[in-house]
Amino acid sequence: MSSELVLRNVDKIYGAGAVHAVRDLSFTVKPGEITALLGSSGCGKTSTLRMIAGFETVTNGSIALDGKAIHALAPAQRGVAMAFETYSLYPPLTIAENISFALKAQRLGQADVNKRVRDMAEMLEISDVLNKYPSSVSGGQQQRASLGRALVRPAGLYLLDEPMGQLEPQLRAVLRGRIKHYLREHNCTTILVTHDQTEANALADRIAVMEGGVLQQYATPAELKARPANLFVGTFIGEPPMNVFPVEVKDDGQTISFAIAGSEGQSLTYAAGEFPQALRQRLKSETALMLGVRPHAVRIGKEGVKARVITCQWLGDQTHIAAEIAGRTVVSVSHEQIAAKPGESVALSIAGQDLHVFSSGNGAAIAHGAELV
Amino acid sequence: MPHHLELASVSKSFKSNKVLDDISLTADAGEIVVIFGPSGTGKTVLLRLIAGVEEPTTGKISIDGQDMVDVAPEHRDVGMAFQNFALFPHLNAFENIASPLRARSQGDAQVKEGVARVAKLLKIDHVLNHAPRQLSNGQKQRTALARALASSPKLLLLDDPLRNVDAKLRFEMRLELPRLLRQAKSTVLYVTQDYKEAMALADRIAVLNGGKFVQVASPEEIYRHPATVGVARLFGDPTINLAETTVSSDGAIDFAGQKVAIDRSYAMFKDRPVTFGVRPEAVDVKNGGGSGLAAKVMAVTPLNERTVLLLQTSSGAELLASLPSSSAHIPKSESSVSIAFNPNGTHLFDRETGAALRGGRA
Numbered sequence: 001m002s003s004e005l006v007l008r009n010v011d012k013i014y015g016a017g018a019v020h021a022v023r024d025l026s027f028t029v030k031p032g033e034i035t036a037l038l039g040s041s042g043c044g045k046t047s048t049l050r051m052i053a054g055f056e057t058v059t060n061g062s063i064a065l066d067g068k069a070i071h072a073l074a075p076a077q078r079g080v081a082m083a084f085e086t087y088s089l090y091p092p093l094t095i096a097e098n099i100s101f102a103l104k105a106q107r108l109g110q111a112d113v114n115k116r117v118r119d120m121a122e123m124l125e126i127s128d129v130l131n132k133y134p135s136s137v138s139g140g141q142q143q144r145a146s147l148g149r150a151l152v153r154p155a156g157l158y159l160l161d162e163p164m165g166q167l168e169p170q171l172r173a174v175l176r177g178r179i180k181h182y183l184r185e186h187n188c189t190t191i192l193v194t195h196d197q198t199e200a201n202a203l204a205d206r207i208a209v210m211e212g213g214v215l216q217q218y219a220t221p222a223e224l225k226a227r228p229a230n231l232f233v234g235t236f237i238g239e240p241p242m243n244v245f246p247v248e249v250k251d252d253g254q255t256i257s258f259a260i261a262g263s264e265g266q267s268l269t270y271a272a273g274e275f276p277q278a279l280r281q282r283l284k285s286e287t288a289l290m291l292g293v294r295p296h297a298v299r300i301g302k303e304g305v306k307a308r309v310i311t312c313q314w315l316g317d318q319t320h321i322a323a324e325i326a327g328r329t330v331v332s333v334s335h336e337q338i339a340a341k342p343g344e345s346v347a348l349s350i351a352g353q354d355l356h357v358f359s360s361g362n363g364a365a366i367a368h369g370a371e372l373v
Numbered sequence: 374m375p376h377h378l379e380l381a382s383v384s385k386s387f388k389s390n391k392v393l394d395d396i397s398l399t400a401d402a403g404e405i406v407v408i409f410g411p412s413g414t415g416k417t418v419l420l421r422l423i424a425g426v427e428e429p430t431t432g433k434i435s436i437d438g439q440d441m442v443d444v445a446p447e448h449r450d451v452g453m454a455f456q457n458f459a460l461f462p463h464l465n466a467f468e469n470i471a472s473p474l475r476a477r478s479q480g481d482a483q484v485k486e487g488v489a490r491v492a493k494l495l496k497i498d499h500v501l502n503h504a505p506r507q508l509s510n511g512q513k514q515r516t517a518l519a520r521a522l523a524s525s526p527k528l529l530l531l532d533d534p535l536r537n538v539d540a541k542l543r544f545e546m547r548l549e550l551p552r553l554l555r556q557a558k559s560t561v562l563y564v565t566q567d568y569k570e571a572m573a574l575a576d577r578i579a580v581l582n583g584g585k586f587v588q589v590a591s592p593e594e595i596y597r598h599p600a601t602v603g604v605a606r607l608f609g610d611p612t613i614n615l616a617e618t619t620v621s622s623d624g625a626i627d628f629a630g631q632k633v634a635i636d637r638s639y640a641m642f643k644d645r646p647v648t649f650g651v652r653p654e655a656v657d658v659k660n661g662g663g664s665g666l667a668a669k670v671m672a673v674t675p676l677n678e679r680t681v682l683l684l685q686t687s688s689g690a691e692l693l694a695s696l697p698s699s700s701a702h703i704p705k706s707e708s709s710v711s712i713a714f715n716p717n718g719t720h721l722f723d724r725e726t727g728a729a730l731r732g733g734r735a
Contacts, residue, residue: 040539136731147663169612170606170612171612172610173610173611173612173653173674173676173681173683173693174611174612174682174683174691174693175683176672176674176683177671177672177674177682177683177693178671178672178683179681180672180673180674181671181672181683184706185673196540198676198677201674201675201676201677202674202675202676202681203674205614221675222675227481227534237678238677238678239540239544240544240677240678241541241544295678296678296697296698296699310548310549310551310552310574311548311549311552313547313548313550313551313573313574314572314592314593315569315573316571316572316596316608316609316652316654317609317652317653317654317679317695318678318679320548320573322548329545329548331548333678335679335697337593342551342552342555
């Protein structure tokens with residue numbers, strides 16, 4: 001039942017060329033795969049979803065489900081199940097009736113329908129409101145009911161638009177887990193659209209990061225963290241965000257050092273042997289670079305770059321320490337509870353393998369650790 | 374020396390609706406006290422009482438030992454900033470920030486200097502001649518904060534100032550705010566619904582629920598020793614795992630049909646209906662079989678620097694575990710694991726009242 005979705009060179013232009021919302025977008029969602037379209041508002045993710053659903057026409061390019069072009073079909077003929085924020089519940093039907101309505105076409109026995117609705121409601125924690133009408137339940141419950149209506153029926157493709165935006169924080173983690181398990185168990189090919197990188201990371205097998213209508217990178221959450229294609233992706237994914245500072249690189253044959261701009265001579269220094277020749281050659285051709293480091297890779301100890309602690313915040317399961325170097329804030333995350341006093345001087349070190357080097361011109365990644373891009 | 378701010382048995386009712394019920398709280402000079410709670414619990418009303426825009430139905434509010442009952446809002450030396458920014462639309466950012474200084478009839482040079490100082494601190498010095506509508510949400514929020522800080526009030530009331538800014542800026546401001554507030558030297562009452570913000574900023578957190586303070590304590594005390602099951606549920610992401618259970622005579626608890634030994638002193642609660650709680654980061658997970666509780670990994674959901682596992686025991690009980698993402702042995706989805714509980718993250722609550730039950734452990 002689960003289908004493969006292929007977008008090829010898709011453009012979306014609104015008006016007479018006034019707004020180019022999606023540019024030359026190509027990607028594939030494999031059968032049973034969960035893909036997140038991630039980006040801030042105006043990045044083109046929602047236009048993309050609406051073209052796949054059939055609510056928007058495709059200006060150029062093609063969209064195919066299992067090899068069959070669907071972009072000219074009416075929404076109802078595409079075999080797609082949807083939970084959209086704007087695609088609301090039917091007000092005169094109870095929550096249970098809303099969910100079972102999606103099963104009408106299946107011609108199932110009443111007992112079977114009831115069981116499926118009950119199971120879905122239990123998974124989404126809405127069992128206690130099944131007999132209520134949409135107007136008398138909370139926004140979060142409506143959203144879960146709408147999700148239930150989409151997931152309860154078999155479909156080649158599931159489209160979920162900000163499916164958990166209104167979820168109560170106490171339910172978020174467990175529902176993310178249950179929904180991910182459900183989608184996998186039923187081998188559902190799924191596209192979810194979100195602006196929330198934590199949601200995308202939690203649920204998706206692969207994330208398509210979009211900005212300005214252009215696909216920036218399409219990769220697994222782990223890959224996006226370890227090998228971001230550019231500075232935009234590097235800083236968009238992760239909280240606390242990746243630390244970024246401008247550096248000048250020097251290679252004297254023995255050591256490679258990254259001098260931190262404006263820091264009065266402070267630099268991160270590594271044995272030249274840590275980096276392969278090809279990478280060293282590439283770095284020689286650039287003088288000014290941007291260095292990116294994930295917060296968990298910033299170690300606080302006795303040796304390293306001197307920084308002044310701005311704040312130390314323990315959040316229960318992790319400590320965030322912010323320190324200042326040359327007027328820039330560097331954040332370090334530790335899973336322990338550690339104490340550091342504001343104003344205190346500390347030494348920060350970063351392993352060579354944890355460095356991300358970007359071009360300071362176009363922001364493209366040059367190297368991740370010892371690996372030349 | 375009296376407390377800088379003191380609320381003594383303050384209640385506030387709107388007609389028959391009692392919003393605040395016999396609230397007492399003190400704050401020392403320079404202290405940051407966070408008022409934390411879900412929406413609709415009376416947090417904003419509390420700030421309005423202190424500012425003097427509303428009057429308490431009963432009870433007393435004192436600042437520096439002086440009863441505020443007859444003191445008009447403008448004479449209380451209180452600065453305020455709100456979540457909806459509330460900037461004057463016809464004034465540019467400079468004049469918005471300057472307004473409390475002008476109200477004190479300071480000279481032009483003094484006003485200029487005062488505005489420049491806070492604007493630099495808040496990194497909005499380059500947009501001072503912009504009208505509010507030309508500012509981004511982040512800049513509006515900083516402008517509102519600058520206005521509250523400009524007159525260096527002794528008491529600063531901040532009503533969820535980061536609520537309407539995006540996640541990135543909220544994170545940045547969470548790091549910057551403690552330094553700003555320290556430099557302002559004000560006593561701060563800070564309202565938020567975000568537990569991370571509360572823990573990050575507060576010297577003490579006052580947890581407000583149902584019009585009453587459920588617990589007033591340091592962030593560490595609240596996280597490690599929540600007074601009630603409700604407080605435990607409000608702090609932590611993912612939320613604490615809870616299970617209704619019973620304690621056997623040897624102090625072990627029944628968890629998902631298996632006996633789990635945690636703390637011998639729990640034996641004193643035997644025969645009492647209890648709720649057992651374990652923080653997700655205190656659930657130790659080992660790949661494969663082991664001496665612990667057998668479970669299956671239902672889903673692996675990364676959460677920033679950590680990875681959250683949804684686990685299911687053989688009896689069907691669900692449980693969340695949270696591991697550092699950098700940990701070398703994160704189990705795969707559908708794999709079998711063995712789990713144990715780290716006693717430092719476990720709690721016992723009375724099932725009826727929700728109150729924490731403390732064992733013999735320090």
